[in-house]
Structure formats: C-alpha cells, structure tokens
Amino acid sequence: MSRIDLVLLHAPSVYDFRERSIMSGPVSDMVPSTPAFEMYPLGFTTMAEYLERHGYKARIVNLAVLMLNRPGFDVDKAIREMDPVAFGIDLHWMPHAHGSVEIAKICKKYHPDTPVIFGGLTSSIFHEELASYGCIDYVLRGDSTEEPLRRLMAAIRGHGAVADIPNLTWRGPDGSINVNELSWVPATMDDISLDYSFAMRNVIRYRDMMGAVPFKDWLNYPVCASLTCRGCTHDCATCGGSATAFRNHFGRDRVAFRDPELLVRDITHIQKYIPGPIFVLNDFLQAGPDYIETFVKGLGKIGLRNPIGFEFFRPPAEDFYAFLDEHLPDYSVEISVESHDDAVRAAFGKSHYTTEQVEESIRAALRHGCKRFDLYFMTGIPTQTAASVLETGDYVKGLYERTGSDPRLLPFISPMAPFLDPGSRVFDDPDKFGYTLKAHTLEEHRQLLLEPSWRYIMNYESDAMTPQELVDSTYQAAIDVNRVKVGVGAVDAQVAATTEARIGEARVAMARIDAIVAGDPAKREADLAEFRHEVDRLNESTVCEKSELEWPRQARPYHVFNVIKLWFAENWGVVTGHHRGLGPVQDPIAVKPGTEKLGA
Numbered sequence: 001m002s003r004i005d006l007v008l009l010h011a012p013s014v015y016d017f018r019e020r021s022i023m024s025g026p027v028s029d030m031v032p033s034t035p036a037f038e039m040y041p042l043g044f045t046t047m048a049e050y051l052e053r054h055g056y057k058a059r060i061v062n063l064a065v066l067m068l069n070r071p072g073f074d075v076d077k078a079i080r081e082m083d084p085v086a087f088g089i090d091l092h093w094m095p096h097a098h099g100s101v102e103i104a105k106i107c108k109k110y111h112p113d114t115p116v117i118f119g120g121l122t123s124s125i126f127h128e129e130l131a132s133y134g135c136i137d138y139v140l141r142g143d144s145t146e147e148p149l150r151r152l153m154a155a156i157r158g159h160g161a162v163a164d165i166p167n168l169t170w171r172g173p174d175g176s177i178n179v180n181e182l183s184w185v186p187a188t189m190d191d192i193s194l195d196y197s198f199a200m201r202n203v204i205r206y207r208d209m210m211g212a213v214p215f216k217d218w219l220n221y222p223v224c225a226s227l228t229c230r231g232c233t234h235d236c237a238t239c240g241g242s243a244t245a246f247r248n249h250f251g252r253d254r255v256a257f258r259d260p261e262l263l264v265r266d267i268t269h270i271q272k273y274i275p276g277p278i279f280v281l282n283d284f285l286q287a288g289p290d291y292i293e294t295f296v297k298g299l300g301k302i303g304l305r306n307p308i309g310f311e312f313f314r315p316p317a318e319d320f321y322a323f324l325d326e327h328l329p330d331y332s333v334e335i336s337v338e339s340h341d342d343a344v345r346a347a348f349g350k351s352h353y354t355t356e357q358v359e360e361s362i363r364a365a366l367r368h369g370c371k372r373f374d375l376y377f378m379t380g381i382p383t384q385t386a387a388s389v390l391e392t393g394d395y396v397k398g399l400y401e402r403t404g405s406d407p408r409l410l411p412f413i414s415p416m417a418p419f420l421d422p423g424s425r426v427f428d429d430p431d432k433f434g435y436t437l438k439a440h441t442l443e444e445h446r447q448l449l450l451e452p453s454w455r456y457i458m459n460y461e462s463d464a465m466t467p468q469e470l471v472d473s474t475y476q477a478a479i480d481v482n483r484v485k486v487g488v489g490a491v492d493a494q495v496a497a498t499t500e501a502r503i504g505e506a507r508v509a510m511a512r513i514d515a516i517v518a519g520d521p522a523k524r525e526a527d528l529a530e531f532r533h534e535v536d537r538l539n540e541s542t543v544c545e546k547s548e549l550e551w552p553r554q555a556r557p558y559h560v561f562n563v564i565k566l567w568f569a570e571n572w573g574v575v576t577g578h579h580r581g582l583g584p585v586q587d588p589i590a591v592k593p594g595t596e597k598l599g600a
C-alpha cells in the first residue's frame, strides 16, 4: 500500500487518564462520549474525504477509543509504527487541551521531521500559543479548513509556499511565529461531503474497526450526525459557537448553510449503510421557510426509515410539527431551555422565547407524532442561584402535569462543565457576566484538567453560587428530576434507582477528594490513587444512564447487503491500488473553479 499522506489523530481529554484518579463527574453525561471525550470532530470525516477526492490518502485513528477499549493499547508503539507524510491532531474542544498536546509530543519524539498540524475551534483561538510549543508546526484556523489543509499538504510535498496558505499559523525555521490572514471563510457548506461510507472504507482498508469508530459504544449505538450549517444566528453568552464567537475568532459574519438537497443526499447515504438514528445538528429552522420545505419534503421523498432527531434553538409552532408528521414516520425533538426561569434563560442569551411557549410547543409536538421530546436544563449559567437550580425538580413535576404526564417527554439536567467555552462572550468579558475565570491561557487549562475532581477542574466561578453550591445543587436537582421521571414512567424504576445510588456515591467520593485536597500535600497522590478504580466506575455516567439518551434502532438486511458491497469494492481497491478518489497529487493552485468564496 502506498504511503499515507495524513494520519488524523484524536486524543483523549487527559492523555494518561488510565493512570490518573480524576473524578470527572457529569461533564460528558449529555453526549455519547465518556469523560475521555473520545468523539472526534465531524470535520475529520469532511477533511479526510476532501483530501482523498483531491488525490491524497488520509486515515483517521481514534486513539482515545483505542485506549478506552483496549486496556493494554500502547500509544507510543502505535505512533512509532506510523509513517505518514504529516500528522493532524484536533484541538477542537477545550477539554482536549492536555491530551492533544501530549500526543503531539509523542509524534515529534518518534518522527522529529514529520510535520504536526493542529486545527479546530480551540486551536483557532490559541493558535499562537500552540505554535510556540516545539511539537506543533502548523495551526489551521477557522471553521472550514478542508481546502487550506489540501494546500498545506501540497506545500509539505513541495508544491507551493506556506506563506500563501490562508488561515495558517506556522513556525518558521528561525522559530518565528507567522500568522497568515484568516481569509478562507466559505459562504456555503456545499463543497464538502459528510460521507459515512468514507469512515467505513477506512475500517475495511486498514483492517482497523476500533480506530475509526466515533465513540466507545458506537458499534452498539450507531448514531450519526448530519450538519445543516456552520455558525449560528443566535448569540448565547456562554457559547463558543455563537454569532459573536464566530465573528471575533473564526472570521465568519454570516451562517454558511448546506444546500437542503445535499443534506437530503447526506442522509440518504447514512440510511444506505447505517441502521442507527440520525441526528440533524444546528437548527435548520434558522434557514427560512423555503429551506424547511425542501428539506422536509426531500426526506419524505427518500422514504426515510431511520429514526431522525432535530435540534431546535427556539420552540416550533403546531403547524410545523403537523408538517413533520406528514412527511416523517419517526421523528424526535431536542431543545436546550437551560432553565425554567425566563430571567435566567435571558441572562444566558436566550430571551427569544418563554417557558410558556416551550410548554405549548411540547404539547403540540406530542399531539403530532413526535416519538420523543428531550428537554435540557443546565447549571452554572449567569445569575443562576443554587435555589433556582433546586426549583427544577418541582418545575418538571408541574410540567408533566400540564402536558399529560406523557413518558415521551424526557428532561435532563447537567452542569456547564468542565469549561466556559473559549471565544464565548463570557470568556472574553467574564466580569460583565458575574464570573471569575480561573484560567486564561491554554497551558493554564492543561493544568486544570489534571485536578482531582470536576469541582477543581472547572475554569470559572460564578458570583451567583459557590463551586460547592454548584456541585451540590446539580446532584440534588438530578435526583429530583430522576424521581419525577420514574413517577410518569419516562424512565425504568430499576435504571432510576441505579442512577440515584450512583449520585449518592459520587457525592461521597467528591467529599473524600475535598478532604484529601485539604490534607497533607505530600500524601495527596497516594491517597487519590487508592480509590482510582472507584472513581473510574463512577465516571461512566452520573446524572443519568447513557441508555436514556438513546433512541431505538434496528439493522435491516439492506444495511448488511450495502456494507458487504462496500467491503468487496474497497478490498478490490487494496489489491489493485485503485482506491476511490486516489488520483495524482494536484497542483495547489488548481482549485476547482468557484470554490474560493472568500468572506461570508
């Protein structure tokens, strides 16, 4: 097999998490990942597919999943045995600050002459700091790096100069840090492809199932995401993906939507190979009525059978649910309302709807065939007191009474943790929102991640409640919500009892860690190490079971048939050397006409 151009590596949040005792708490309870945050960015798939389309060979290796699923997995050995032209590592989410840089150090240790490229939203903010670490050569900034990455790969292979590549921060041979203009900001999301068959080909070609899966339990729960846009029309204060964050840090003034017909095509691909639920991320209602109609009718036309879920940034009205019901046999909805209190939600930046409107929307959805309605609450948001958090259980009880005690309604509560998003309005101006930041630089965040519990890891304190109040009220509200859900049959009594028992144990473990931190510093590491296995068990999930987040799915014969077809096609490619998309390396200047739409 010819040499791989780019190996994309995804690191765990904390590199040596398998040896450390860190009580991560409920930081990843609302996403499919464990606290290692093993899910790689969707952009790995779009970048790898784009490179292959332009004649480069790319491979995704999810080191975090390999470390989680194979206790003896030797990261040093795995990296030492790789021999790509370049390594790419994501630092997209701030919680990977520790792991990603440690992996870069290992790449440089065994391959000092192989370039290491960083990218992702967090990398875009801390690009100069990253480029100052000796183990990182290039940082690609912005939310759309497929084309700049192609040009960088060409330059690494001797076609073109790095000084001409948009969005690139690079360290010169003299150690100087150079920041090229952030000018590659495509106005649409139409030149990329979120093609899941690419990931499956990756598995077949490299005989590596575990290294390519998006998260630890994906094979049991093959959920797939579909993306409607880059950027957001809203401006929530704590969000690192808000309109302000995109404008200030990623050069984007306007949201880039994906053409609704292309989106339907993405979903057609998923349905061909994968039986799991499809989650449409980033509210497509932002794109306006024509888009909504084309997209939903398009889904109807392809006869979508997989369950599909939509995230909405404001509560939709009754006629919209009726429209969904007309075209989709199995749809679900998710809204993050953050708080039951309109004033607290407004302080968060969501003043564009009220709790009353949310309740109307829930009733309408349940009347019009919605299979499941997930409602998310959050703790730690500006102005929110512990008393306000503790009202959540009662509020949820009343909400069920007002919506017919329907078990299809599923509320969840979790903390804003571990970090306030870098690039958000609160991160850039904490005083204005009543926060004190405990870390500003990337290096400070790397150190915080090594603290022994989520209470100490968090990068902020709120004027409205102490860190201890945040921990206590979050756990208590989770117990309250859990009990209400059992009452209406929204969660199995046995599952709920396990969750409640685990929250109790988590509280005890947190108190024990506090005592160790307050005790003799010389004994700290040894004392923490003593109950590492207990902490690992409690870290699996805290405030709810992962299974509660899962929607039903089933494999049908045609999925198996399509995967077998792909298996034969790809193996034919391995034998003959003709992989799909592997042509000659293109000249960096020869970009497909019309793709270079600069400025949003």
Ligand code: B12
Binding pocket: 027, 028, 029, 030, 031, 032, 033, 036, 037, 038, 039, 040, 041, 042, 043, 044, 046, 047, 088, 089, 090, 091, 092, 093, 094, 095, 117, 118, 119, 120, 121, 122, 140, 142, 143, 144, 145, 146, 149, 225, 227, 229, 230, 231, 232, 238, 239, 240, 241, 242, 281, 282, 417, 418, 421, 422
């Ligand atoms: C979709 C999404 C998710 C999905 C993840 C899907 C996935 N696998 O990517 C879910 C819901 C699971 C999720 C989870 C989390 N998310 Co999220 N998420 C988003 C969201 C809404 C959109 C991201 C998107 O559209 N991506 C588009 C795809 C195609 O591009 P991409 O993946 O970003 O990749 C491109 C660039 O980033 C860059 N790039 C990325 N990696 C690399 C690597 C290299 C080498 C290079 C060159 C370039 C590069 O190039 C790519 C191609 O153009 C944003 C908000 C927003 N408005 O943007 C938040 C956001 C990114 N998430 C955020 C957070 C905090 C999280 C969590 C940590 C929350 C938590 N505590 O659980 C988890 C982490 C999960 C994990 N890793 O295990 C923050 C990040 C803030 C920060 N800087 O740290 C954001 C900004 C806002 C928010 N609060 O939700 N998230």
Ligand code: SF4
Binding pocket: 232, 233, 234, 235, 236, 239, 240, 241, 242, 243, 313
């Ligand atoms: S929290 Fe959601 S709606 Fe608000 S700015 Fe972020 S991505 Fe947009």
